[in-house]
Amino acid sequence: MHQTLHRIPVKVNPQPYEIVIGAGSIQSIGKELVKAGIRKGIKILVVTNKDVAVPYSDIFLQSLSESGYDPHLLVIEAGEDQKTPESVALIHDAAYTAKLERGSLMIALGGGVVGDMTGFAAATWLRGISIVQVPTTLLAMVDAAIGGKTGVNHTGGKNLIGAFHQPRLVLIDPSTLKTLPEREFRAGMAEVIKYGVIGDSKLFDLLETCKGLNKLSALNDQVLEEIIIHSCSSKANIVALDEHESGLRAILNYGHTFGHVIETLCGYGTWLHGEAVSIGMVTIGELAIQLDSWSKEEANRQKALLKKTGLPTEWPSINGEDVLRSLQGDKKVKGGNICFIMPKRIGEVEIKYDITNDSIRECISRLNYQVQ
Ligand code: NAD
Ligand code: GLY
Numbered sequence: 001m002h003q004t005l006h007r008i009p010v011k012v013n014p015q016p017y018e019i020v021i022g023a024g025s026i027q028s029i030g031k032e033l034v035k036a037g038i039r040k041g042i043k044i045l046v047v048t049n050k051d052v053a054v055p056y057s058d059i060f061l062q063s064l065s066e067s068g069y070d071p072h073l074l075v076i077e078a079g080e081d082q083k084t085p086e087s088v089a090l091i092h093d094a095a096y097t098a099k100l101e102r103g104s105l106m107i108a109l110g111g112g113v114v115g116d117m118t119g120f121a122a123a124t125w126l127r128g129i130s131i132v133q134v135p136t137t138l139l140a141m142v143d144a145a146i147g148g149k150t151g152v153n154h155t156g157g158k159n160l161i162g163a164f165h166q167p168r169l170v171l172i173d174p175s176t177l178k179t180l181p182e183r184e185f186r187a188g189m190a191e192v193i194k195y196g197v198i199g200d201s202k203l204f205d206l207l208e209t210c211k212g213l214n215k216l217s218a219l220n221d222q223v224l225e226e227i228i229i230h231s232c233s234s235k236a237n238i239v240a241l242d243e244h245e246s247g248l249r250a251i252l253n254y255g256h257t258f259g260h261v262i263e264t265l266c267g268y269g270t271w272l273h274g275e276a277v278s279i280g281m282v283t284i285g286e287l288a289i290q291l292d293s294w295s296k297e298e299a300n301r302q303k304a305l306l307k308k309t310g311l312p313t314e315w316p317s318i319n320g321e322d323v324l325r326s327l328q329g330d331k332k333v334k335g336g337n338i339c340f341i342m343p344k345r346i347g348e349v350e351i352k353y354d355i356t357n358d359s360i361r362e363c364i365s366r367l368n369y370q371v372q
Pocket of ligand 2: 144
């Protein structure tokens with residue numbers, strides 16, 4: 001049985017939805033769909049991958065059937081290197097075989113890769129059917145499953161193919177993290193730390209005092225839930241204010257601009273997304289110090305917290321010109337100007353488009369020099 005469920009509204013138009021959080025809640029997926037107004041009797045394509053299917057799919061499908069739904073299961077390969085249009089085609093094939101209709105539903109049961117791909121498949125099947133996100137990694141719980149960004153990678157860069165497609169419901173069961181590899185758990189913590197730096201200094205302070213950030217088994221269940229609630233609330237508020245990223249939402253990309261470069265240039269899968277974001281946060285911190293817009297002391301606090309969490313913080317040594325080329329391929333480039341989310345203080349960042357290539361070169365060459 002699960003404890004009391006925590007509900008966070010995501011106030012987007014025209015269809016707001018809830019993030020439902022609680023240990024054991026995965027067993028109530030069927031009831032939660034009914035509460036979310038999803039019609040009984042419809043076909044549901046549940047997309048997942050083996051690591052998640054083995055421990056959770058039986059109980060998940062059982063709950064759906066008991067609530068009067070008609071579930072179909074698709075188990076796919078879902079590493080970052082599989083986040084491709086070809087994998088989305090497999091989901092479309094399964095939707096065709098299961099005869100999904102406009103009123104049917106897809107559910108993504110898994111990490112951010114399953115969530116992004118299934119969300120995109122739902123956004124494009126029959127010109128858009130409903131999607132529910134049931135994230136099972138910390139990273140997907142606090143970030144990827146919320147806010148409607150869906151998509152796959154292009155050989156030229158991360159997530160270049162995609163669509164905004166908000167879910168009808170996000171159901172988070174923190175107890176599913178018990179089977180998650182510790183490295184993946186730490187990678188998720190990078191996004192949690194991100195929320196602290198971009199707007200929630202109380203969360204940052206809490207994390208600094210927390211024991212066990214680098215090991216789920218050492219982290220108190222209540223503290224874990226508190227961390228997830230803080231993070232989901234931040235994301236829900238930002239998405240409600242700027243659903244389609246006209247401005248504010250870009251701050252969620254703190255650490256991601258350099259993070260995406262690292263993922264792309266080092267090869268998808270070499271660094272986990274959250275690990276690349278961790279290095280990206282340190283890198284943007286270095287650039288901010290160089291430009292006198294952040295104090296060395298606060299940058300050190302950020303680095304110390306990332307290190308305490310067991311996340312990588314060292315630049316992997318990449319040629320400056322390659323970095324610049326890759327940055328130009330970023331989705332947020334405007335008129336050739338790269339969008340950087342610069343830290344001002346812990347709990348506040350600013351969006352900058354006026355960072356010169358020379359400043360970036362100087363920062364990267366210093367980091368490369370430190371690596372040698
Ligand atoms: P992931 O989806 O690759 O999952 C990590 C690994 O954990 C996989 O091997 C998976 O099989 C396994 N796994 C998942 N849940 C498990 C569980 N409970 N028990 C055991 N194993 C489990 O990685 P991720 O970090 O969740 O997601 C990364 C992806 O999310 C990236 O592609 C990134 O671009 C995307 N992302 C999207 C958004 C967005 O807004 N849409 C935001 C952040 C990240
Ligand atoms: N993860 C960034 C966003 O959702 O906007």
